[in-house]
Amino acid sequence: MFWNKKKNKRVEIELRAPKKRRSFFEKKEDDLPDPLFPRMIFRLLVFVFIGATAYVLFFSPFLEVKTVSLRGIAELKYEDVYRKINENFSGKYLYFIPKNNLILISKNKTERNLLESFKKISDVNIRKNFPDGIVVEITEREALLVWCANTCYIIDNNGYAYTEADFASEEIRQNNLLSIRDDSGKPVDIGRRVLGEDYIDFIISLKEEVLRGSGITIANEYRTGSRIAEEVKVRTEEGWEIYFSSRLPIENSVRTLKTFLDKEIDQEKRSKLEYIDLRAENKVYYKFKEEEKEENKDQENTENNSENKEEKE
16 A cells, blocks of 8 residues: 555555566476477488488498408419308308408408418408408518428428428429428427528528639538537538538638648548538538548457457357
8 A cells, every 4th residue: 555645645555466487497398388299200311311311331232342352462372362262251149140252352361361371371451442442462572492391391581481392393303492301300389480590591592602712613412410409411513521510600611621621631531431520610521421431440350350269269
């Protein structure tokens, strides 16, 4: 109730509760339509997108491997390697997903299968060329020599035995491979390292160094007591042998050989040599074939004399 001073009249004002006003958000929510239909549309579009993407990535011919480029083949048969590569891409995963899909191809698995199938291969590198090609680069082992114990094996340039030796194969006949016989007969495991780098360097350079330093030609067939003996026995074209130690520099051994032959052994005596032993540093041991014959004769004479004495008695 308020008083009007001018007219001294009492004015009655009706007091009413203010009308409750809605918040901004409540008003906005009332204006929005039902969200169920748009959500269904959105989910349908997402499902269609995922399905289309899965089809393009895994089932359509778009990413199907159509070209395989194989490089680095030298002595292996191209068809055999190509067939082995295709075996990794044939078939399906879970009975419905093709294996020849560029995305699903496992490079590591394919590389491992090739290395296990072809011991001649030392390294494999696979690259994918989007959208439908792969490049397979192969490095073949370089056959270095033949190592013979009870069985003969081909040794590569890193000293690993990678296959049994077939002396009728082109790999051995064309390369004229050096062969080493292990007198111990200790077996060799394929895929394992047989010879160290220093020993390989020694035996590979031996023939050339001997020819250059002494003028003597040695055959391509060496012998050794064992893989750990650190020695090599070679036969010259003249028929006698030379014993070398891989612990001594080749140049020093060849120089010693040259000096010994020039000063001690003339051409006539060479034909009577059985061997020259250079395994001791700055020392030379040698033997003539006649020495063994004379020893045998002496033994025969001794045995005959003893028999005669027994008869007399």
